[in-house]
Amino acid sequence: MVLKTTTETISTGLLVGGMDRLGKILNDFCAWQLRRQGNGSIEVSLQHRSAAHRDGRGLYARFGASIVQTLSNMYLIGGTAKASVLQQDEDVMLIDDDGVMKSLAIQYPGGQRPLFVGCGVSATKAGEILVVGGGAVCFSFGAYWNESCFVIGRNEEAMSEQEAWHLYQPNLSDTHNPTNGFENDFKAGQHDTSDLLATGSDDTSDSYVRDRLPQVDRIRLESAEAFKNMLARGKPVIIEGANLDSCRSTWSAEYLKQHLGEERPVVVHSSSSVHMDFQKKNFSYVTQPFGEFVEQAGRGEHVYLRALSSDQPSKSSTSLKADFPEIAGDFSLPAEMHIAAENEHSSVLRISGQVTMWLHYDVMANVLCQIHGSKSIVLFSPSDIQRLGFPPGETTSTLNPLTDRTIKARTSPMEAVLQAGDVLFIPSCWPHVTAPNGPDLSVAVNVFFRSLVSGYAAGKDVYGNRDLEMYQNGRREVGKMAKAIHGDTRGDATACKEMLAGAIESRRKLIDLTKGAKEANRIIESAVALPRDIGQFYLDRLAEEVRQLP
Numbered sequence: 001m002v003l004k005t006t007t008e009t010i011s012t013g014l015l016v017g018g019m020d021r022l023g024k025i026l027n028d029f030c031a032w033q034l035r036r037q038g039n040g041s042i043e044v045s046l047q048h049r050s051a052a053h054r055d056g057r058g059l060y061a062r063f064g065a066s067i068v069q070t071l072s073n074m075y076l077i078g079g080t081a082k083a084s085v086l087q088q089d090e091d092v093m094l095i096d097d098d099g100v101m102k103s104l105a106i107q108y109p110g111g112q113r114p115l116f117v118g119c120g121v122s123a124t125k126a127g128e129i130l131v132v133g134g135g136a137v138c139f140s141f142g143a144y145w146n147e148s149c150f151v152i153g154r155n156e157e158a159m160s161e162q163e164a165w166h167l168y169q170p171n172l173s174d175t176h177n178p179t180n181g182f183e184n185d186f187k188a189g190q191h192d193t194s195d196l197l198a199t200g201s202d203d204t205s206d207s208y209v210r211d212r213l214p215q216v217d218r219i220r221l222e223s224a225e226a227f228k229n230m231l232a233r234g235k236p237v238i239i240e241g242a243n244l245d246s247c248r249s250t251w252s253a254e255y256l257k258q259h260l261g262e263e264r265p266v267v268v269h270s271s272s273s274v275h276m277d278f279q280k281k282n283f284s285y286v287t288q289p290f291g292e293f294v295e296q297a298g299r300g301e302h303v304y305l306r307a308l309s310s311d312q313p314s315k316s317s318t319s320l321k322a323d324f325p326e327i328a329g330d331f332s333l334p335a336e337m338h339i340a341a342e343n344e345h346s347s348v349l350r351i352s353g354q355v356t357m358w359l360h361y362d363v364m365a366n367v368l369c370q371i372h373g374s375k376s377i378v379l380f381s382p383s384d385i386q387r388l389g390f391p392p393g394e395t396t397s398t399l400n401p402l403t404d405r406t407i408k409a410r411t412s413p414m415e416a417v418l419q420a421g422d423v424l425f426i427p428s429c430w431p432h433v434t435a436p437n438g439p440d441l442s443v444a445v446n447v448f449f450r451s452l453v454s455g456y457a458a459g460k461d462v463y464g465n466r467d468l469e470m471y472q473n474g475r476r477e478v479g480k481m482a483k484a485i486h487g488d489t490r491g492d493a494t495a496c497k498e499m500l501a502g503a504i505e506s507r508r509k510l511i512d513l514t515k516g517a518k519e520a521n522r523i524i525e526s527a528v529a530l531p532r533d534i535g536q537f538y539l540d541r542l543a544e545e546v547r548q549l550p
Contacts, residue, residue, distance in 0.1 A: 014095075015046070017062040017079065025081070027061035059090060059101060064117040064136070068129055075129065076101065077152075078116020080136070091116050092152060106152065107166040114146050114167075128153040153438070166439070213378065213415040216424070221336045228339060230425060231365065231451055234533055236379050238416055239367075239423040242337075244445075247330040247371050248421055251443055253294050256351075259326045262291025267313075269304040271355055275403065276304065278358040278396040297353035298441045304357070307349040309462070317346035317462050320445060324349060331445055333367070340367055340449040345464050348446040356435040359388065359397040364464035365428045365451035370418040373442035377416045377424060378402075379432040382537035384411040388431055392545045393475060395465045401433055418444075428452070429537045455530055470526040471538045477523050478542060481516035482549045497546050505536075505543035520546075 015030040031047045065079025076093040080086070091113075093101040119134030129152040135145030152167055218238045221227055230237055269276060271283035283302075296303045309316040310323045321328040333341045345364050361382075368377070378401055380388060387410045389399035401407045416424050417437055426432060428451060436442055448464040450456065457466045481500060485493050500516045503509070507524050510517035523542055527535030 016060045017065060019063045025061050025063045029060050059086075059093065059103075062086075066116075066119055066121040066131075068121040068123055070123040070129065075104075077121050077129070077131065078119060078134065080117055088113055114150055115144055119146070124151070213413055216379070216414055216416040221334065224336045224338055227336050231339065231427075234427045234531065236414065236416060236427065236430060237425045238418065239425065240421070242369070242421065242423045243334045244369055244371065244421065244423075245330055245332045247327070247445075250330055251327070251371050253298055253441055256327065256443070257291045257294055260290050260324065262289060264290040266290050266293055266305055267308060268293050269306070269355070271302040271304075274302055274354060275356050275400055276302075276358055277400065278360070279391075279398050294351070294441070297351060300354040300439060302353060302355040304352040304355050305350065314462065315460055317448075317464070318348050319344075320347040320349060331369075331371075333369075333447060337367065340365075340447055343449040343451070345448040345450055345461070348448070350442070350444045350446055352436060352442045354436050354439075356402060357433060359399060359401055359431055359433045360395055360465070361390075361429050361431040362426065362448065362463075362465045363395070363428055363456070363461075363467060364448040366426050366446055366448040366464070368418070368424040368426060369445045369447065370420055370422050370424075371443045371445060372420055373440035374420070374437035375418045375442050375444065376435045376437040377418070377426075377432050378413050378435075379416065379426070379430050380411055380413050382429045382431075382533055383540070384413075385429075385431065385537055386540050386544045387411050390431075390541070392541075392548070393467070395467065397431065402435065427533075429534050452530070452534075468530070468534070468538065470530060470535070471541065473526060474523045474538065474542045475545065477519040478545050478549070481519045481546060484515045484519070485549065497549055501543040501546040504539050504546065507539065 012031065012033045015032055016028070018026045018028075020026060028048065033045045033047075035043045035045070037043055059081065062076070062079035062081055066077045068075050068077060074095045076095055078086075078091055081090075089103045089105045092104045092106055094104055095101050114131070114134060115136060116131065116134050117136045120132045122130045122132075124130055131150040131152065133146060133149075150167055216236045216238050218240050219230075220241055221230075221239045265287050266289075267285050267287050269283045270286045273282050276283045293303060293305060297305075307318050307323060309318045320331060368375075380401075388401075388407070389397045391398060399407060401411075401413065407413075418424055452468075455468045455470060457469050457472055459466075485496050496515060499514070500510075500520045503520050504523055507527070509521050509524055512518060512521075523539070527539050529535075530538075
């Protein structure tokens with residue numbers, strides 16, 4: 001293991017443990033040093049310290065252990081000891097620059113302790129430790145292998161070192177531990193090291209399978225022109241290192257309670273399930289004090305705040321500046337995103353515990369700014385709309401891609417994992433589902449903005465998800481087609497519907513002799529003024545509705 005590097009010394013480190021040729025675990029403790037000589041040569045020196053560091057428990061004498069260096073510390077993970085079986089609080093040891101080890105008490109979910117022997121370890125960007133594999137063969141007793149990966153994380157807000165460390169088990173169900181987040185399908189602590197499309201059958205299944213998804217591109221936004229080009233491409237992008245002002249460092253749970261008021265009433269979604277379902281309404285709207293809500297969310301309960309206008313929640317869009325002036329000054333979009341700021345429809349404060357949002361799409365383009373905690377989003381191309389279970393006239397789906405085994409096979413999902421400071425651009429009409437990614441409270445600001453010159457539906461649009469005027473008018477044309485088709489007793493209604501639907505989705509105009517042709521042609525013409533992907537999104541929806549006509 002390498003401990004440190006200086007100008008004179010290339011590297012220093014320790015050599016401990018291991019096994020000799022007879023299969024005995026070694027109890028040696030040596031310090032090694034590489035030093036550059038005046039003539040440019042490298043000198044290697046080895047100093048035995050076994051007597052000074054040997055202890056009755058034999059914690060240094062291990063075989064099958066792993067070493068990992070995070071941004072700030074070095075850790076010894078697992079292995080099997082020479083003198084005795086390692087105790088639970090000896091699985092993970094912190095090593096200082098002098099080679100002195102300190103045991104860390106790891107909180108294991110459900111009391112299930114993995115076998116950290118022969119496992120692979122790696123530090124994540126978040127400063128946590130990913131552990132993969134591990135196991136052993138004990139003759140006469142059989143073999144045991146860890147069936148999932150683990151993440152060892154540290155809670156920086158913990159009051160003591162003993163409370164600071166905990167283990168996430170992404171692939172083991174444990175409904176008793178709120179740090180598991182998704183209970184059975186999604187698990188906490190996935191970060192940027194894992195995929196997020198679950199294929200478990202329901203909330204009560206004990207096992208599930210996930211396949212890695214393509215990751216949303218990550219970029220550094222260099223200019224306003226680059227943001228403008230990003231909007232024109234119409235693809236999801238994660239923007240790293242965005243300047244969101246002081247909220248990154250200030251918006252802790254305590255700060256928000258202090259500045260917004262613990263007794264301030266807020267309306268929150270409260271669910272008994274980790275998966276909220278808009279169609280089944282498996283949640284209720286509860287008015288409660290803000291401080292109480294934050295405490296519940298921090299404990300991992302299934303609660304979620306989507307801020308509404310404090311003045312006229314049913315008529316006006318929410319605005320961070322208008323509705324939360326106490327903290328609004330802490331947040332701002334980067335100057336490179338001035339187009340979004342100047343065309344803002346709403347700015348929504350979102351705070352959530354361990355609960356997932358249903359599959360839906362927004363008509364307004366938006367940027368989701370992750371302030372605290374981590375969030376995972378699975379997005380689908382607008383071209384997948386016919387296979388995602390959206391009822392006619394609805395912007396929310398009847399399906400849950402986090403539990404439905406069949407969705408991935410017939411669609412092309414992609415995954416975005418947001419850490420604090422990341423900004424996700426979600427283009428108009430991209431269906432998506434969101435979920436927590438770790439045990440921490442998730443705090444975000446979602447800025448919706450008008451990216452189209454025209455075409456939005458008339459009237460109030462509080463949530464930024466009222467379908468475009470083209471779709472609303474198109475549904476009326478579909479209603480006229482239904483009457484025309486059923487009024488024609490000479491032809492085959494099924495064949496006629498398929499012909500009309502095929503013409504709409506392929507943008508192929510029909511001659512005026514066909515029943516429903518005028519209506520189909522008007523639908524096709526209405527898509528011309530829209531960006532092609534959005535126009536096609538609605539043409540596909542309307543074509544499917546024609547096929548489903550009675």
